[in-house]
Amino acid sequence: MATGKLIVASNRGPYVVRGRSRVRSIGGLVSALEPSLRASGGVWVAWSGGHTTIEGTDDTEAGYRWREVHLSAEEVSGYYHGFANRALWPLCHYFLEKCDFRKDYWETYVRVNRKFAAEIQATLADDDIIWVHDYHLALVPHFLRPVLTHQRLGFFWHIPFPPRDFFQVLPWAGEILRGMLGSDLVGFHSPAYVDNFLSCVQDLPGVRVDRERLRVEYGRRRVLVHAFPVGIDCGYFRALVNRGDVAPAAARLRRVLGVDQLGLAVDRLDYSKGIPERLHALELFWERYPEYQGRVSVIQIAVPSRTQVDAYRTLRRKVEEAVGRVNGRFSDDQWLPVYYFCRAFSQEELAVYYASADVALVTPLRDGLNLVAKEYVASRTDGRGVLVLSRFAGAAEELKEALLVNPYDLDDMVAKIHAAFEMPVAEQMRRMRALQERVRRYDISWWMGSFLGTLLDGQVIRQPRVPAQLSWVVGSKRTGAADRGLEALN
Template identity: 35%
Template sequence: MVTLTTLIIVYLSVMTPIKRTTEWIKKLRRGETVEEINPKHKILLGPLAGEISKMAKSLETARLAAEEEARLRQSSESLWTPERLKEFVKVRLGGRPLFVVSNREPYIHFKKGKEIKCIVPASGLVTAIEPVLKACGGTWIAQGSGSADKETVDKQDKIKVPPEEPQYVLRRVWVTKEEEGGYYYGFANEGLWPLCHIAHTRPTFRAEDWLQYEAVNKKFAEAVLEELEGTQEPCVLIQDYHFALLPRLIKSKRPDARVAIFWHIPWPNPESFGICPWQKEILDGMLGADIIGFHTQFHCNNFMETVDRVLESRLDYEHFTVCREGSTTWIKPFPISIDFAGVSNSAASGNGSKEALLAKYDIQALFMGVGVDRLDYTKGILERFRAVEHVLASDSRYLGKFTFVELAAPSRTAIPRYAEFVVEVEKEAERINDRFKTKNWRPILLLIKHHSHKEILPFYRAADLCLVTSLHDGMNLVAKEFVAARDDEAGALILSKFTGVSREFPDALIVNPYDIVETAQAMKTALTMTADEQKERMRSMRELLKERNIYKWASDLVGELARVRIGRSL
């Protein structure tokens, strides 16, 4: 009896801690919070308890590390970065290089005295596309336009860029002055540009310009085909309205190529596009591409309706495809964006208060607005100046206290309408300044020159408001750059409803730029907006822009292009 009792006591003394320790291990395995092993149990279990405790700590450390890794993985998958895009493109394209074609080159070399300088041109296209090539590598084929461009390329007309840290190849194509006059200034910018923008400037179409447009498209096709030699099933991204004929020219020689053309400007309704005498040729050339991209679904709709009116083809509105002569083209929206992190980080590293920025021009003001544009009649610059005038005329509180800074880049001045527009802008700024200016203040500071991003960012950072009043625009990246620059979550964005970006930024103050009173009222709203409301609006726009950055845009476009099956049976 004594022996039995002893055995029972020993059994209970040993098994009880083992059972409880077993439960403790189960909780630990399930990720539940557990306390240390009971000290009494440790004594009874001896060295085993120590090993179990060590194992428990290792499991807990591993579990926390796994949770952190999962969190980081989820975060990285929701945000597109250069590294992620690089891997994505490598996998989707099977290691094949990416080819980009545009009229505007990303780097211009020019002579300054005996030195050769290099600049990045003021261009929304360059702002958007260059981060993609930096991330993925490849070849960018563009017109060489700088006075020292020929001196800086090799025998194959190539140069590695960026100069400070080469990451891709720039292949330059040489265009004569006669060709440039007809193709670029004539057909593209006196014809197609005003045709596609509802800005009430009459498009001009001349037969001799069309011939040059055809010739330069063929010249670029030859250069692209040279670069594609040796690459099987290459991927080509053609940029904008300068090269409407290029997709067909490339596909006719390289049917194995995957070709996309992205149209950076609006596409008008069929009636408007019908003005173009060569509308059939333009549409047929574009439909040589596997994918035609626009900024918005609205522009896709207009394009489909135009094709339906003009060409004999089969349209599928469910999938937004056009089938013509045995080939299929997808029509899709790809809202272009910017390198959010790049702009945000560059802006954060800069400095300059509004007082310091204005003091350089002998201006003292409590409030500052900013606009950044090419000097183009589609940008609504005159309308915004008149809105500034209305604010000052209707509310004396802002007299002597509000200055609007317009950072304006000269553009296409060889075209008479553009040269005239520069004069109009200068005269309007002068008229309004003469009406209101005082000794140490004027309402409009007009700075006409090519401004670098480094020069622009301090104005974005210091401004109380940014005005984007385009009369018609495909997207408008100035609005996105302003938002990216405001990591302080302050300031207000006033945005034309005729921009593509207005569909993405409902937290901006949306206006009709033709309505001067409405725009002026939006400026007053922006200047009196509370810090909390500014933060709420800006935070919302920044979060959206952070997710929909240029790397997301490129992944969408390249991803769709990689899905194209050669033979066009989609």
Template identity: 40%
Template sequence: MARLVVISNRVAVPKARGAAGAQGGLAGALNAALKKHNGIWFGWSGQECDSFTGDISMQTSDGVTTATVDLPHQDVEEYYNGYANATLWPLFHYRLDLTEYERTTAKGYERVNEQFAESVTPLIEKDDLVWVHDYHLMPLGDRLRQRGLKNRIGFFLHIPWPPARLFVSLPYHERLVKTLLSYDLIGFQTGEWLDSFLHYCRKELGAEVDEATGRIAYEGNETVARAYPIGVDFDHLMEQLDTGEARQAAQRLASSTRHRTAMIGVDRLDYSKGLPERIDGIGRFFDRNPDAVRQLVYIQIAPPSREDVESYQQIRTVLEQKTGQINGARSEVDIVPIRYVNRGHSLAELCGFYRVSKIGLVTPLRDGMNLVAKEYVAVQDPDDPGVLVLSRFAGAAQQLDGAVMVNPHSPDDLAHAIETALDMPLSERKARWEDMIGTVRDDNVHQWTERFTHDLERVPCP
């Protein structure tokens, strides 16, 4: 069995021995795959330094080795806060209005990818499988090839791939995609994002594309592109749901709602999540149903992210204003219609909150997948499941067809979906949940890692 080398922007350092099982989600699945393959996980430590030295900090815990490097402040600003999160992130989420095009940040992005390649190359052995993750490191495969690596190298994009008509707004877009074609296998969350990439390769590069197999032939190289929808760690969620922490969280929420129906949203504080638009839809619902403040309470958990980026500061301000306006207009002395929580909670607590919330709102404007939707479905009571209200623009919508689908840009559509969920009879709630739970349980994150690494092992070496 080939050894696995995972490369990502950040590294989840494993827990101490005996506590590794506490990790869930993507980090837990990758750690399990690395342990199985006796692998290494390489990336940025999250720490800053005066100048880049390439010095690697190695740590081995519970059979997984992590290797991290520090980055200078300038690199963090240009590569991470700049090109990755102020250029690629908004563009790939269809937000041209927020996309910044700066030559200096683009150079910083390429520089850090060069530094990653320089640092990790000595760690990669001849027969290793190399798996690179996400938009931060798209050029990395090309930089590894330039250093003579003949290994099988795969790449997975966790976010959407935009249509060609949007992507061509990126300066030097051809060069970026050509670097992606240095990978042997490219994975996308859904068939929609895969189709957009194949269309670009055919239309803008003139590559030979086989739609049926995902094979892309360009300038003597062949790459395979396929969809690999990521899932949740179902068994880990069940373990968390069975903890005292989860039960206590469920009891706290249930007792505090005063017999009102709890409706929940859990999102990073990010403009792609459609939070202001969601609050507008909730406001429209209360406008049409003013007495519903005694029937429904909405809990929005939105931990902050990327607080150094101005657009993220703005969305927090807007969200606070909108929730404040609705609460000011609709609250009574003993009732507040919206609870806005601007901090994170443990997975066990979230499982408890999901369990007692009879409506789950997952309404991003655009999302590669969105695992909150799958987490919500996973932990519902089979005898009395809640209703998932899901944006049709989330990748998860292609799998979870038992959800109530909405257009997140339409307050009226969202208000109507909330009304539908509130009035839905138990028989329909159970039927919808049963349509989704099999996919959530079986197409889990461990199956995802197995499928990708299995296919990567079988692509021809360059």
């Protein structure tokens, strides 16, 4: 089948608003999708991250069109800070105690989703491909469905999808599910999330779930539901680490810190990432294994996020108090256990830290996938290094050679941290080879090609290939899936 242009819709997109100016955004989703948008003459529909109204909805500077969805301060408060981040986000990460199911939040969410759908409809032509992203826009497929003719519509949910008993707590669970079922294809990172979603939709009237074929019969339509774990641009991360200035900078960092081994944790400052729990485990590690005092330091990078939400401000205080406690208890004139940075880092800066770290600690309490784990693996050009990975990160289903850990179990955390720093080089290299092969094979091109190919073919593409009809994906030169994975969505 011939295809028209690609239309991408996401909460954040290629531009952000700062004051009265528009600034280009560099993010994983932006870098991954821009070449295909450019090659297909596509359109990106997104909010700019502010609530100012800047003239000019279309922009061709990037080689494709950008249509900004203008949101008022009230809409930003209710849709984004409210329903998306005080209801759906904590619910899907299993934090029911943090949920705030206010009706006015929901009503604003509905209104903003209608705005996105109207903006997409305004640019729609026959045979276009529409790709809607994430929990912010779950109702958009439902609002678009009545106007679609030959177009194909895919939806990708980037965060965990919780079990039925959790999701049913949401007063508008049925509306969210029906919204997503307006798609032709619904994608998740993990088969477990697919199973949770199918368990939820089977309760809807007029729905039949076919688990064997991974599809839902809804009305007169069939909706495919499948797992497509997001990959990274491995070549980009390799190229970063192989730059001439990275190895000297990494050696200089190790020399300045003056330790035998170095651990690294890179997180957005979010309560789902398990930072306080990790710091507690590290405190017990140095307590139980005092021979590592003075020999092992850990760098904790925490990128500020959603600072207008009370829970995030509280978390920052809690993390900073924990860092102070650990350092106050163990540090001396020559050694600091935890180096804490609360700011954003460019991918170029992170390359130095990835190259320096003997152990990466990726231990969220719950995570849709976690691209930091894959970035670390791709960046280890010497074949060494140990990944300690939470069982509750979606990436754990792929990266089984990591040291998998339960971040709620302090004894398990301490044991795995100790095992990581004790692991022989031969064992490190055996595990890392397997991890790197999988990360290379299922990269960002595989993700895009498999999702869009499945959307067009109407059947699941299980092998990592790009279908012929997606000629504007094949051979497109990507700029690199950089700067914090898919943070642009959130």
